[in-house]
Amino acid sequence: MSRMWNPMLETMDRAELRSLQVDRFREQVRHAYEHSPFYRRKLDAAGIDPDDIRTYEDVREVPTTKKGELREAQGGEPFPYGDLLAASPEEVTEYHQTSGTTGEPVRQADSWGDWEWWGDCWATVLWAQGIRPDDRVFFPFSYNVFVAFWAAHYACERIGAEVVPGGNLSSAQRVRKMREVDVTAFASTPTYALRLAEVAREEGFEPTDFAVDTVVCAGEPGASVPGTKARIEEAWGADVYDHAGATEAGAWGFSCDGESVGLHLNEGQFLIEVLDEDGEPVEPGETGEIVITPLNRTAQPYIRFELRDEIGLRESAAVCDCGRTFRFAEGGVLGRLDDLTKVNGVLLAPTAIEDVVRSYDGVSDEYEVIIDGHEEKPDLDVVTVVAEENPETGVPASEAGDELRKRLKQTTSITCRVDVVAYESLDRPELKADRLDDRRENHV
Template identity: 95%
Template sequence: MSRMWNPMLETMDRADLRALQVDRFREQVRHAYDHSPFYRRKLDAAGIDPDGIQTFEDVRAVPTTKKGELREAQGGEPFPYGDLLAASPEGVTEYHQTSGTTGEPVRQADSWSDWEWWGDCWATVLWAQGIRPDDRVFFPFSYNVFVAFWAAHYACERIGAEVVPGGNLSSAQRVRKMREIDVTAFASTPTYALRLAEVAREEGFEPTDFAVDTVVCAGEPGASVPGTKARIEEAWGADVYDHAGATEAGAWGFSCDGESVGLHLNEAQFLIEVLDEDGEPVDPGETGEIVITPLNRTAQPYIRFELRDEIGLREGAAVCDCGRTFRFAEGGVLGRLDDLTKVNGVLLAPTAIEDAVRSYDGVSDEYEVIIDDHEEKPDLDVVTVVAEENPETDVSADEASEELRKTLKQTTSITCRIDVVPYESLERPELKADRLDDRRENHV
């Protein structure tokens, strides 16, 4: 049985793949121009003729799309999608929306053909991560209006795997259900994967005794953060995989069963550019922002959408031993550009703190980061990392504090205050965790 959902596309010669991307990009721009008033206006203002797009240089002449533009467009008529829609209202079969954590949610319309495309993108992810027809896959939360795990659910059905929804159950009930019916795989955020393991132990179970052999993570970078990935693997005795996607884009990145740590970019379904601050493509080994175009999405297309995710690129035959020719984001999503913050002139990435905390077994899984003004020197910032004691070790709070302080200084160049508190002092998130609390009065 092949390791790939679509071997032809996933191993395509790079030159052929790039030619396919340009052709599909041109078709997508033409469709958006012909059917979306928003994009006709935007492309006309930039002097873009869709049929003139023949090379990657032509692609970069097309203006990017920012999330703020989407919100502004949807604030107008016709409700609820404004003039973004590139299909008739009768052609829309799926409604979803973004979480709204950075502003008003963006409403997302998809047609049935779009939904089939979503399923294919997610099937590519899940097949690469070992999900097969004989798996029993558990989804331990309510899907609500958010697209990701609706699409993953549908992809499991396309693969032929058995799907077990766990929406209205408590965490304890979910753990017992997983144990009762021998779930072999589950999908969740990294935060909740660790929380479920903790709840299992509270219920008197050892997670490594479950039938779970695959954990599919999404929604946070953790499964590509070495310290977090190792904790989930150890907790469940299972293989842990990462996925990256967005409501506006789709399931664009996935880890596989190969040896490399990071994400394959699904270049058969997306044109993914990685650009520097000047909008120029970065070289392999450099990092940049993702600008993404879904290549087979019609009801509400996105042309060169600024995703605000940062990745570092690798490409070539040595990228991964799985055989895929897609470019590779080493280390997965390095962070949200909106989440990066300067502390005393030093750029701080939350994932750097996550890896340091999770790589040290002297503290438990939960932590939070507080950034505040210095009490006596308001022009200076103070970073406090609050972590919990690990009841499974005999490491003292003082010893843990000193070890984390040294590690964080080495990895972030920032001297942090460390506050190690008793186990179970911190809140247990049930989905995503917002661990950064920036309290600075004059922070921009």
């Protein structure tokens, strides 16, 4: 059986793929121009005629779209999507929205055809990660207006795998259900995958005895953070895979069953540009920001959307051993540009702290990071990492704190305060964890 959902696309010659992408980009821009007043204004203002888009260089002449523009457009008519909408309201069959962590949520309209596309993108992800028709996949979440697990659910259906919905259950009820029906896989945030393992042990189970052999992660970068990935693998005795997506864009990246740690870009369904600060494409081996265009959207298209995710492109010579020709983001999403913060002039990525904490078994899985002004020197930032003792290793708190402080300094170049507290002192988040508490006043 194929390792790929669509080997014709996933192993396509790069030049042929680029040509296909440009053709589909042109069709997507034409659709947006003809059906969305928002895009017609933007494209007219930039002097863009969709029919003139013939090359990748032409693509880069098209103006990018920022999240703020989407919010502004959705303030107008027709309610609730504004003139961003590129279909009649009657064609919209799915409502979702962003989480609103950086401002007002953006509402996402999808037609039935769009929803099929979402399922296909997620099927590409899940198939690459070993989900097959004989799998029984558990979704340990109460589904709501956020799109990720809905789309994964329908992708399982598309693949032919059996879906076990686990909403409206406590964590203890969920692990009992997983055990009872022998689920072979589950989809989760990395945070909750670790939490479920902890709850399983509290319930008297050993998670590695479960039939679970695959954990599909989404919503946080953890499954591409080596320390976190290793902890989930160890906890469940399962293969752990990462996925990257956004409510606006769709499921654009996925790890595969090859040896690489990071994400393939789904270039069969997206035109993904990786650009430097000046808007120029970065070379393989370099880091840049993603500007993305989903290539087959109807109701609410995104043309060159500034995703604000930062990735590093693998050197082109180092092709992944899975055989895909899709480009590869080494180490996954390196950070959301909105999440990066400066501490005493040093740029800090929260994932760097995550990797240090999760790579050290002297502390347990949960932690928090507090950034505040120094008590006596308010202009000086102080980073405090609060971690928990690990009852399994029994390393004394003082020793664990000293070691963690040393490792954090080596990795982040920042001298952190470390406070190792008793096991289970910190809150246990059940979806995404917001571990960074920035208390600085007037910090921008």
